[in-house]
Structures are given as C-alpha cells and as structure tokens.
Amino acid sequence: MKKQAVGQSMDRVDGRLKVTGAARYFADHQPEGMLYAALVCSTISSGRIAAIDTTKALRAPGVADVVSHLNAPPVPGYKLENPNPKQGLKIFYDDRIYSNGQPVAIVVANTLERAIHAASLVKVSYNQEVHQTDMAANMDKAFQNKNMKDYLRGEADAWKKAPVSVEATYNIPIEVHNPMELAGIIAHWETPDKLTLYAKTQGVKSVQQTLKNLFQLPEENITVHSQFVGGAFGMALRVWPMEVATILAAKKIRKPVKLVLNRKEMFTLVGYRPAAMQKIGIGATSDGKLTGITHEAVAVTSPYEDFTEAIVSMSRMMYACPNVNTHYQLVPLNLSTPVWMRGPGEATGAFALESALDELAHELNMDPLQLRILNHADIDPEKNLPYSSKYLKEAYEMGAAKIGWQQRSNTPRQLQENGWLVGYGMSSGVFGAGRGRATASATFKADGSLIVRSAAADIGPGTATAMVQIAADATGIDVKKIKFLLGESAYPEAPRQGGSSTVSTVGSAVNDVCLALQHKLGELATTGHPAFKNVQIADIKYEDGQLVAGTTRIGYTELLQQQQLPEVVVTTTSQGGEERKKYAMYSFSVHFAKVHVHPATGVVRIKHIVSVADSGTIVNTKTARSQMIGGVVGGIGMALTEEALLDHRFGRFVNNNYADYHVPVNADTPPTDVLFINKKDPVINPMGSKGLGEISLIGFAAAVSNAVFNATGKRVRDLPITPDKLI
Numbered sequence: 001m002k003k004q005a006v007g008q009s010m011d012r013v014d015g016r017l018k019v020t021g022a023a024r025y026f027a028d029h030q031p032e033g034m035l036y037a038a039l040v041c042s043t044i045s046s047g048r049i050a051a052i053d054t055t056k057a058l059r060a061p062g063v064a065d066v067v068s069h070l071n072a073p074p075v076p077g078y079k080l081e082n083p084n085p086k087q088g089l090k091i092f093y094d095d096r097i098y099s100n101g102q103p104v105a106i107v108v109a110n111t112l113e114r115a116i117h118a119a120s121l122v123k124v125s126y127n128q129e130v131h132q133t134d135m136a137a138n139m140d141k142a143f144q145n146k147n148m149k150d151y152l153r154g155e156a157d158a159w160k161k162a163p164v165s166v167e168a169t170y171n172i173p174i175e176v177h178n179p180m181e182l183a184g185i186i187a188h189w190e191t192p193d194k195l196t197l198y199a200k201t202q203g204v205k206s207v208q209q210t211l212k213n214l215f216q217l218p219e220e221n222i223t224v225h226s227q228f229v230g231g232a233f234g235m236a237l238r239v240w241p242m243e244v245a246t247i248l249a250a251k252k253i254r255k256p257v258k259l260v261l262n263r264k265e266m267f268t269l270v271g272y273r274p275a276a277m278q279k280i281g282i283g284a285t286s287d288g289k290l291t292g293i294t295h296e297a298v299a300v301t302s303p304y305e306d307f308t309e310a311i312v313s314m315s316r317m318m319y320a321c322p323n324v325n326t327h328y329q330l331v332p333l334n335l336s337t338p339v340w341m342r343g344p345g346e347a348t349g350a351f352a353l354e355s356a357l358d359e360l361a362h363e364l365n366m367d368p369l370q371l372r373i374l375n376h377a378d379i380d381p382e383k384n385l386p387y388s389s390k391y392l393k394e395a396y397e398m399g400a401a402k403i404g405w406q407q408r409s410n411t412p413r414q415l416q417e418n419g420w421l422v423g424y425g426m427s428s429g430v431f432g433a434g435r436g437r438a439t440a441s442a443t444f445k446a447d448g449s450l451i452v453r454s455a456a457a458d459i460g461p462g463t464a465t466a467m468v469q470i471a472a473d474a475t476g477i478d479v480k481k482i483k484f485l486l487g488e489s490a491y492p493e494a495p496r497q498g499g500s501s502t503v504s505t506v507g508s509a510v511n512d513v514c515l516a517l518q519h520k521l522g523e524l525a526t527t528g529h530p531a532f533k534n535v536q537i538a539d540i541k542y543e544d545g546q547l548v549a550g551t552t553r554i555g556y557t558e559l560l561q562q563q564q565l566p567e568v569v570v571t572t573t574s575q576g577g578e579e580r581k582k583y584a585m586y587s588f589s590v591h592f593a594k595v596h597v598h599p600a601t602g603v604v605r606i607k608h609i610v611s612v613a614d615s616g617t618i619v620n621t622k623t624a625r626s627q628m629i630g631g632v633v634g635g636i637g638m639a640l641t642e643e644a645l646l647d648h649r650f651g652r653f654v655n656n657n658y659a660d661y662h663v664p665v666n667a668d669t670p671p672t673d674v675l676f677i678n679k680k681d682p683v684i685n686p687m688g689s690k691g692l693g694e695i696s697l698i699g700f701a702a703a704v705s706n707a708v709f710n711a712t713g714k715r716v717r718d719l720p721i722t723p724d725k726l727i
C-alpha cells in the first residue's frame with residue numbers, strides 16, 4: 001500500500017498560483033464592458049435623506065449613472081417581506097439612515113478614478129436625528145429576542161455562597177475585519193433575468209440562495225464565481241447591502257459593474273466583532289472545586305437586525321460545575337450589523353471566563369493550570385453526554401512542558417529578564433466540532449486523473465490541498481493526479497466555509513464520493529470485464545487505483561479503456577447521522593503565553609507562544625500549523641492592539657485605516673510553537689478530524705492577559721491591553 005496522504009505536510013496545490021499572482025481573486029475579473037463603482041455613504045448616523053443632488057456628478061466625465069433610493073430598480077424580495085424592521089438593511093429602499101457610512105448612492109463610471117471623483121460631487125442633505133453609538137450609555141435599552149434563552153443548571157448565582165469567589169466585568173471593543181483583500185463584487189446581468197457574479201464569499205451557494213430570494217429568480221439563473229479569497233474570517237459569510245447596491249446599479253445600467261471597498265468602508269459595510277460587556281461571578285470551595293458560574297453578557301447590534309452569537313456558551317459546558325446560569329442581551333446602536341469574526345462569540349466569552357478562572361486561582365493561591373485540571377469535565381455537563389473524543393488533559397501537559405510553566409510563580413511580579421517583568425499565562429479554548437451536509441462529484445478520466453468538485457469555499461486555509469489528500473487516501477490514486485475544484489455555484493452543493501467545519505463536512509463528502517466512484521468501477525468490472533465475470537461486487541477490493549479480486553487485478557484506467565469510456569462520473573451527498581445525539585463533539589485548545597512587560601512604559605512584548613490543539617486527525621500538518629499561527633496573530637491583535645474607536649459625537653469610527661487600527665505585524669509576533677494531539681476522533685467523520693480554525697483564537701486573549709497579570713500584578717479587564725492601562 002501507498003504511504004498515506006492524510007497527515008503529510010503537503011505543499012498547497014494552489015501555492016504556486018498564489019505566490020506568482022496567477023490566482024484570480026474576484027476583483028481580477030474583467031467582463032467585457034465592465035464599469036467601476038464608488039459609493040456615496042451617509043455622513044450622519046441617524047435620520048432621513050432630504051435630497052440628493054446628482055447634477056454635477058452626472059456631468060462629470062465618464063459617468064454612466066448615479067443610483068440611489070430615488071431611482072434604483074426594485075428588489076422584489078424586499079416587497080415580499082412583512083414590515084418587521086429587524087430583517088436587515090434594505091439598500092436604496094427608502095430615505096432612512098440608520099448608521100454612519102450607510103450607502104446612500106452608488107456612482108458608476110468608465111474608470112475607477114472617475115467614479116471616485118463623481119462620488120465626491122454628489123451632494124446629499126439630511127434631516128438629522130439623535131443617534132446612539134455608546135453602549136455604556138444605552139444599557140437601559142438592552143433586550144433579549146426570542147432566540148436568546150437564559151440558561152440555568154442547578155442553582156442560580158450559587159457562586160455567591162462559595163467560600164472563595166470572584167466577580168468582575170470584562171469588556172471587549174469593536175474589532176473590525178481587516179483581511180488584506182478588500183470586500184466587493186462584480187455584478188453582470190447577462191440578460192434581464194440572468195445574473196453572473198464574481199464575489200468575495202465564504203459560500204457561493206449561500207450567495208446564490210440569498211439573491212434567488214431577493215431577486216425572485218430561478219437558482220440556475222444566478223452564477224457565482226469565487227475561486228480565490230484573500231482572507232475573510234467571517235466577514236464574507238453573508239451578502240452585504242453594498243453588494244446588492246452593485247447588483248442594482250448593474251441592472252439599471254445594463255453593464256457589468258465592479259465595486260471594491262476602500263479600507264475605510266471596511267469598517268462600516270462588512271460587519272465587525274460586536275463590543276461586549278460581560279460580568280462573571282465564579283465561586284469555588286477552598287480547595288478549588290467550582291461551585292457556581294454566572295455569566296451575563298451584553299453585546300452591540302444594529303437598529304435593523306439582531307446579531308447573536310455564542311458568547312455565553314463556553315461557561316455552560318467547559319468545566320465540571322454543578323451550578324451555572326447565563327444571560328445574554330443586545331443593545332441596538334446606530335451602527336451597521338455585526339458579524340461573526342474568527343472564533344466568533346466563543347472568543348468573546350472565553351476572554352471573560354478564562355480571565356475569571358485566573359482571578360479565582362489567584363484568590364485560591366492555586367496554579368491556574370491545576371485549577372482547570374481539577375475542574376476538568378469528563379462528560380459534557382450541559383448536554384450530559386460523553387465526548388466523541390477529548391484529549392484536553394494531554395494538551396495541558398504538552399503545552400506546560402513546552403512553555404516552561406514550572407518557572408512561573410503563583411505570586412505576580414516575581415520574575416525579571418533584562419529589566420522587563422516576566423509573566424506566564426494560559427487559557428483553554430473550545431468550539432463545537434460540526435459536520436453538515438455536502439455533495440461532491442468525482443470524475444475519473446481514462447487518462448488516470450481524478451477531478452473532485454464541490455461548491456465549497458477557500459478563504460485561505462488550504463481547502464483544496466486537504467481535499468486532494470483525503471481523495472488520495474480514499475482511492476489510492478496519487479495526489480499528483482487529483483484535482484479538487486471549488487468556488488463555483490454550478491458545482492454540487494456545499495455549505496459556507498465557516499464554523500471550522502469544512503474538512504469535516506466537505507472532506508466527508510469527498511471521501512464518500514471517492515468510495516462511491518470505486519463501487520461504480522466495481523459494477524462496471526463485474527458487468528463488463530471478462531476477468532471479473534464470475535466475481536461478486538462485494539468481493540472486490542480497491543487498492544492503489546486497482547480493482548482486486550483474488551489474484552485478478554486491473555487498473556481503473558485499464559477498465560475505462562477496455563469499456564471505451566472517456567470518464568466515469570459519480571455524485572454523492574454526505575452528512576452526519578445519529579452520532580450527534582449520542583456524543584458531545586468539540587475541538588479543544590490550550591494557549592500558553594510568556595510575556596515581557598516594561599515596568600516604566602507598560603509596553604507588552606509577547607516572547608513565546610505555545611498553542612496546543614485537540615482537533616482530531618490533522619489532515620495536513622503544514623497548512624494546519626499555518627492556520628494555528630494565523631489564529632495566534634488574530635489573538636495577539638485582540639489581546640494587545642485591535643480596537644475600532646468611535647467618536648460618539650458623530651457616531652463615526654476615527655481609526656478606520658491600517659495606520660491607526662493596529663493589526664499585529666511580524667514584529668509583534670513571537671516564536672510560536674504549534675502542537676497537535678493529532679488523535680483520530682472515532683465518531684465525527686471518516687477522517688476523524690475536528691475543526692481547527694476557531695480554537696486557534698478562542699481563549700488566546702485571556703492567556704495574554706493572565707500572563708500580563710502574572711508579570712505585573714495588574715489585571716486588565718478591558719481589551720486591548722495597551723500600555724496606558726499598565727502604568
């Protein structure tokens with residue numbers, strides 16, 4: 001048998017295309033006759049548009065049109081909705097302004113420069129109303145919608161009776177998606193009812209579905225191409241109003257139109273991690289057994305949509321604690337709608353919970369790692385189910401050894417190196433290991449090549465590479481002869497790339513379609529090949545691209561040639577089954593950080609990171625390691641630098657650019673050790689792989705904050721941990 005492909009450190013199948021610039025991202029496409037768009041965005045944060053003067057803009061050179069609520073083609077899907085105001089922003093629908101930066105018009109011209117210039121000539125006047133963008137000042141408006149259920153296990157607020165307890169409030173600011181590739185879309189109406197899109201998306205089928213509903217078109221009339229995506233992290237999980245605006249402009253002008261946002265617009269038009277205020281009460285016996293956790297969270301949403309995520313979920317299930325209650329509310333502000341951002345709500349919740357555990361350990365004068373081990377959940381305390389797999393204790397051990405945890409003192413401010421205070425901190429992370437439904441097709445050609453297709457997305461983790469490895473092991477065909485194609489709405493249905501579930505979901509479909517392909521070849525052999533005339537299909541084995549029955553062997557290629565078939569195509573749908581009801585399925589991570597803090601300036605330098613993942617089988621050790629490092633970099637941003645600042649007088653972001661919104665750069669990123677448990681989950685899917693993308697970030701900010709406390713004795717509960725908070 002061949003060496004297994006799964007588990008290898010294989011180079012990316014599209015690596016060369018990416019580094020040579022041959023990979024085509026959405027904005028690289030150029031349909032014939034394409035025009036360029038620029039947005040005119042609201043300069044007020046609440047109110048109504050009084051008038052839009054487009055006279056000068058329309059006279060500017062090269063301008064095709066200015067489209068707004070005054071002249072936009074109707075969106076039939078908007079009309080069908082009931083008048084519930086919480087159904088998202090209906091772009092160019094009426095004169096209402098809900099937030100600063102909301103698009104009020106789109107200007108289309110024959111060059112980008114002309115579109116931008118003409119957009120500057122559009123004069124909009126407003127009837128301004130009072131806006132609200134300050135969460136702290138609007139806590140009286142906090143509400144729960146019908147999906148936001150309180151949780152109670154055992155007794156509510158039991159921590160208050162505990163011999164040792166901590167109560168604290170943790171704040172995270174708005175964090176904004178800042179992938180290198182800007183958002184946008186190219187919209188092309190090939191006929192009045194046939195739409196082609198080049199999109200930046202985490203799911204071509206989901207875009208197709210949304211637009212099918214909005215424009216009341218048959219699915220097959222909408223084609224979405226999105227082969228390469230330059231980073232998304234959650235911002236491309238939905239269709240945004242500015243994309244609909246571009247589609248409307250293209251419809252009105254009857255030419256393909258391209259919109260690419262500028263960096264400033266990325267702060268207002270493609271969601272953000274919502275600011276959240278979280279209160280944790282946590283109590284334990286004097287020897288450290290948890291007796292109660294109360295987790296209350298309030299997060300920001302827009303006026304026109306309730307965005308919820310799993311902020312309080314980790315507190316319910318992570319530790320063996322008999323009494324847990326959670327409460328989660330939203331505060332609507334004059335901002336656009338938030339969206340998932342890597343590790344979504346769990347990362348927010350983990351910062352609070354994992355900081356509170358560190359504070360409790362300090363009160364107990366206990367090693368915070370020991371506190372976690374002591375309260376390890378052997379079964380899921382929320383679902384009361386066994387885990388499909390859980391190697392968290394091993395992860396704690398591996399990480400502690402690697403970072404040198406024994407050097408840490410329980411008393412803060414004990415260690416120094418070269419005049420810097422030294423601290424060690426750790427945290428746990430967890431994320432549900434999902435498996436959804438996906439379809440894949442496999443085309444085996446007489447030349448021996450295999451092409452697997454599924455409408456999956458790749459926002460950077462190396463999806464096609466992993467899928468080729470899975471297909472190679474399922475078929476015994478060499479990886480060099482296999483292609484995995486994704487990012488086309490015409491391909492078999494796959495879900496969005498989100499929630500760390502692509503390998504599990506799409507990988508299972510790839511595995512299953514490869515097995516189905518071999519079965520089909522077996523059928524062809526038993527019905528048509530003389531050597532297999534007396535062989536039962538059940539007795540055929542499939543090895544290294546050959547059909548084997550006893551001493552008879554024929555290659556798949558040879559079979560197709562003998563049958564005079566140019567190719568064989570099989571399509572299979574795959575999804576998880578009953579196992580979900582019997583097991584709790586989670587990926588776990590442990591993050592360790594060693595930090596230096598300068599005693600005079602409060603500057604924090606992360607010196608060493610160790611991140612350990614229990615995420616089942618690692619399909620590709622190289623891309624998985626990159627994925628973990630990416631999460632760590634995001635985590636450093638969350639911990640130390642990222643914060644979108646609003647000027648509440650105007651409801652406007654003031655640091656809406658790469659210079660003032662600090663995304664960690666190489667100099668901020670220390671040596672990072674990524675360790676994998678790499679043990680197969682026996683239940684979740686044929687590969688035994690759990691998710692990886694989210695747990696790389698979840699908990700990370702708390703590990704840094706806990707390390708800063710260990711170094712300085714100062715507890716920073718408001719992210720990011722900037723120097724001013726430490727001096």
Ligand code: MOS
Nearest residue numbers: 233234342498499
């Ligand atoms: Mo992820 S936040 O599900 O893209």
